[in-house]
Amino acid sequence: MPPTTNPDLAPLIGRLTSFFLPAAGVPYYKGGGPSAEPTFLAVLALFASGVPAERTKPLLDWAQKLQNPDGSVGVDPEHRDQGVWLTAQAAIAFHHYGLNENLKRAQDFLLSLRSVTVANNPRLKQDNTLAGWPWVPGTFGWVEPTAWSLIVLHLSGQAGHPRAVEGRKLLLDRRIPSGGWNYGNPSLDDKELLPFWDTTGLALAALCGQADIDRLRPSLDLVEKRQDKIESLCGLAWAVICLQAYGKEASRLRTRLRNLMGSLAEENFHAGNFALGLIALSEKKVFIP
């Protein structure tokens, strides 16, 4: 059962639900059509915030209808075969609401979705023979789709599955040596790429409790020590989510996140990122077993 509603979050929940479309589904931005990602993240935000399940039901019904016969879930009802990496987010929502048949089909699809591997390239100091999850079937594995899929496997008790084991290896392999994750490659020609707050927070959340903490420490330190540099809603949300996951102090970041969400201009209102912010403020570990 969802936890009790946090009254402090009520205005923010109200702002998120004001974006829900009358025919169900949530758009990324005002004026858009319903899209899978903001809808799944909104479902998770309502769950984490303790909103009664009946208010989430129209969104869950919409999500279930979006699932294809092969278990995959695409970007929106008009393009159901595109962006099937989003199946992982759908599966997380199905997991938390006990939609086991939908979850099983989504998991089966994810286990069939494997990124391509190639020979190692001396310009890239990484192991290209490891398979994770791609954005698009038939392409390479990247940090974000791999992390989302790992979260599904961890939540559903499949951390020992060979795909999960290899996926974690890929994420660990893609760490930037001085800390954090770029979108996929840690370096190019011996020059480290920049760490991103969103991929770093997501990768840390996906690896929480599933990897040697010493190997994650530079990345955790990066988020902790450079948290004042984080300015975006998405970055703040992921930083709070990952610091809380590891039991780290996040109160200053939480305050900044709450203030930013409370003052967000309409044209900057990305419903998916706003929902992530609510998940972070709820303190519920929806991405960690």
Add this chain to the structure above:
Amino acid sequence: MNRREFLKNAVVLTNAAAFGEMTSGAQRASVPCPVTLLPMPDYGRDMEKEIAAIMAGDGLALKGKKVLLKPNFVEAHPERPINTNPSVIAGVAHACLRLGAAQVIVGEASGHRRDPWFSVLNPSLRSILDKKVRCVDLNHGDAVAVPNKGGLTGLPHFYLARPVAEADVLISLPKMKTHHWVGVTLCLKNLFGVLPGIYYGWPKNLLHLRGIERSILDLARTVKVHYSIIDGVIGMEGDGPIMGKAKPVGVLVLSPFPLAADSTAARLMGFDPQKIFYLVQAGRFLPGLRQQDVVIRGERPARFAAQFDCLEEFKKMRGGPFF
């Protein structure tokens, strides 16, 4: 990828007719293509009036039109000129309003950054734009499937961000940069950013696997660019488009012909566009590749001629002096 690899892959991924078209036939017949070089020594100068005058002089009709400006945002790095400078974007956006555009949208599907705060929703851009200008994150939102008119990638469709599909006028605003896979990145390469990341990922790895050059050419056939303005105020040399170094050139390159803008910018960078494979191939269906097809207006090009440092493998693309 060298030309041999390109053609080898093209055999796999395209039908025989398309392959034949790629490898035979002459360049497109000569069309005079105006390209204006507008001096802009730094980003502190408001160029709205000059840009509006040049666009109007080039016959760009914007009155009552829905205009989409497509800058280039890849990553945000405080010390590297990776992205189109906000001052240039603002100058062009305000010039479009001055010319009577009904709606001006600044839209980008950033190739590396999923967080729109690092792209067109950054406060540093918003704060200098007129309130009538909208900033739209093209990575997240509705898309429209349009047939791929090129056929080199084997992709039947491209999913264009809806604001791109619905715009009356598309203005490409790239940064003048070297590129570690294809030599240079300018207006045509900038078209990658009309494709939403939720369909193509970050980076748009599907296009990489199908061939960056083939993807550029397919997009150039499919998406009409009505006007191009290259930010060469401070370009990037060396290992672009993100790992290189600043290269001040002090110019904006403006043209109604994207290939003419690209070929001229390449010459200003010290590269011979006739040695840059995807530009040569684009010359089969777009005007403006050859120097004799370009009519330079504005400042003397010699004033801006530079020698951009580049990776060893692209030094064979160098040429000139052209001016």
